[in-house]
Amino acid sequence: MTKKYKTAYKVIISIVILMIISIVVYKVYKMNLGIGDIKNYVESFGKLGPIIYIIIFSLVPLTLFPDSILAISSGLIFGLVNGYIYTAIGALIGGTISFYISRKLGRNVVKKLIKEKLDKVENMINERGFFIVLMLRLIPLFPFDVISYGSGLTSIKYKDFILATFFGTIPGIFVFVNIGAQSVNIGSKSFYLSIVALILLLVVSIILKNRFITKNLENNK
Incomplete structure (x- = not known):
């Protein structure tokens, strides 16, 4: 087998594997599963559970399922601890997928994947790159996938995008994963503290949005 055919073979196999994974995950999302159902589904894979979870989270941008x-x-x-690690890995991979879909395939393809207008997001990121992506990531109320797709259409370097994503998602991922971890102890002090942490995250998000994002949006009108 020549080098040319070997390369083509690898590409075909990779596409087939990706299609199979995408179909499985898509069916899961279409079932409108709740948290308990997702838990049962992931745990059904045994030791492969973490890998399956990371794959599912990584493909969220293609399905727009609530992360x-x-x-x-x-x-x-x-x-x-493990929940945070697996979610952070999935978020970075998912963000990368969205970023390169936009960068390599362009605006027309992105429009088919999401309904939100990206013009204002693009303008902000083009002007202040790393800082704006970091601020947007710190605001869980702002759609994760819109930021990723929008970034791919700008001039921001991938290194700046992924670093801003990593640091910006730390609070949000920690708070949401912690709620899940403490949900087995409903009524306990740790559970109520996790709810307080969520409320604080939302309050800080609103403050950051009003102070940095809204101001930038007004400047880009």
């Missing part, structure tokens, strides 16, 4: 639901599920399934 907060998955993050809470990971805490319930794996606990706080």
Whole structure:
């Protein structure tokens, strides 16, 4: 087998594997599963559970399934530490997929995947790159996938995008995973503290949005 055919063979196999994974995950999302159902599904794979979870979270940008639901599920399934690690890995991979879909395939393809307009997000990121992506990631109310797709259409370097994503998602991932981890102790002090942490995250998000994002949006009108 020549080098040319070997390369083509690898590409075909990779596409087939990706299609199979995508179909499985898509069917899971179409079933409108709750947190308990996701837990049962992931745990059904035994030791492969963490890998399956990371794959599911990584493909969220292609399905627009609520990533907060998955993050809470990971805490319930794996606990706080492992749940955070697996979710962070999935978020970075998912963000990368969205970023390169936009960068390589362009605006027309992105429009078919999401309904939100990306113009204002693009303008902000083009102007202040790393800082804006970091601020947007710190705001869980702002759609994760919109930020990723929008970034891919700008001039921001991938290194800046992925670093801003990593640091910016730390609070949000921690809070949502912690809710899942503490949900087995409903009524306990730790459970109520996890709810307080969520409320604080939302309050800080609103403050950051009003102070940085809204101001930038007004400047880009």
